[in-house]
Structure formats: C-alpha cells, structure tokens
Amino acid sequence: MRLPLVLFLIAPLIEIASFIIVGQAIGVLPTLALIVLSAVAGVALLRFQGAGILRRLQSEAQRGVDPGRELVHAALLVVAAFLLIVPGFFGDIIGILLFLPFIRDFAWRLIKPRIVVSRGFADGGFRTARRPDDNVVDLGDDEFQREPGSQPGKPDSPWRDQRIGRE
Template identity: 50%
Template structure:
C-alpha cells in the first residue's frame, strides 16, 4: 500500500467496521454480535500466546544454526499484527487477522517483502555472506561455551566522583 493511501485507509476502516456491525447485527442479533466480538478478542490473545512462543523458538533455532532469521522475524511480526487485528472490535479486521495466522498467507507476504527487509546484527552468525565479516572466522561459535568468572577474575572499584556512587561527594 502506498503511503499516501494510508490516511484514506485509516479513515474508511472504522466506517467499514461499523457497516459490518450493522449487517451482522441484523443477521444474528445484538447479543450474538457482541459475543462474536468478545470471542474474537479472546481467540486473538490465545493465538498470539500459542503461535508467538513457537515463532520465538524458531528464531532462536535459526540464529543458533547460523541461518538468516529474517523470515521468522517477519512471520512473528505478522502474528503480532494478526492478533492485534483479532483483538480490535470489528469483523473486517478479524478476517484480516485470521488470514495472517495462515502460514501460506504469511509466506506470500514474506515473498513480497523479502527484498525490502534487511536483518542486521552484530553476531558472527549474521556475517556469513560477502563483506568484511565474511570468511572462516565468521562461523557461529559452539553452543554451550561458558565463561565463568570468580571475584578475583573480575573486580571493580567504585569511582568516588560518580553520581551513582554510595559515597558522599565534596559538593554535597
């Protein structure tokens, strides 16, 4: 969607949602319409919780294996947007939200957005392509490497003049 069409969309969407309420309210009644709105909000919250945890695990796995987590990040963002649409009162936003929960629709959106999104990170796992970080040293480190420091390995004396110091300063 072009950026210049966004204000028109923002203005017309509530009008379309109100029209949807009127149409559905005439078909099934007021209480059933309110029940559907509440049910869709609860469904959005539940789907966000279930799907969101899975997406976070896939992003972590993809990053740990040295892959590009861009696709999973976009899928995660689309799931958050889908849950937001489901939690909004209205049937048109619910349809958009349900469509975004379908993996095939998210894959289609990813194919459209893929060339416009760049994932940037400082981790060596992100520097596997061409460029200054590429090469044999750009391989991801072994998982499970732990650096254990004792009090003798790491100790820092507080600075007396620091504003975060517990000691009183001369100016006070």
C-alpha cells in the same frame, strides 16, 4: 503515503458497517458475543503461536540461518492477533488470514527484497552484515600481537599522531 491514510480513515467505516450488517442478521447479543470471542481467540492464538515463533527464532539463530523469514512471520502474527483483539469483523477476517502460514509466506516473498538483516553480537562483538567486496580480514586472538613500545592502556593506532601524542 496517501494509501495508508485512506485505509486508516476508511477502516472504521467498514467496521461500523460490518457491525450493523451482522447485528441485523444475528442480533445484538450474538454480535457482541462474537466480538468478545474473537478478542479471546486473538489473545490465545498470540500466546500459542508466539511461543512457537520464539522457539523457531532461537533454533535458527543457533544454526546460523537468516532469521528474516521468522521475524516477518512473528511480526505478522502480532498484527493478526492485534486485529483479532480490536473489535471489528473486517479486521478479524484479515487477522484470521494472517494466521495462515501460506499468507505469511506470500507476504514474506513480497517483503524479502526490501529487507536487510544484519547479524549482531556474534562471537561476543557486534557485527553488521558485510558486502562481499569489503576488504576485511577477521583475525583470532592468537593470530596477532602488539608491537613492543605500545603504551599500557593505550594501544598503538595508525591514526595516532606520534609527534604530538594525540589521536
């Protein structure tokens, strides 16, 4: 918990120092031009890469493949674009690194053991990821029937108290 707080407090100091160093090396106007250029590049890369990620997510969802990797890549691309848009050279360097696929793959390998992806809205209903040891049998519409005597609008339930008529 302390590490993010320290980074949050130190990052602005690093950015201010980088502005001073770059400004002394190339001048004020070129420094400001670099800041504006990096923001424009961040917006452009987000639009270009974002559309590609959405296409890959859609194709993986259609194939039934685990979308976890693409979701992490998408999140890292958003962070990278945000770091490019926000003024600062240190953040720009980190943002440019996050646009490299092998860096995102490395981050995916670090994050993968901690992520559980649940499937949702498959076949018209919401399903969560099941463990292999669950004793659940999914039946199709043609594989079951209602018992005679069920009330219209109120399906029979094993939890219904038949004597009282309450669930």
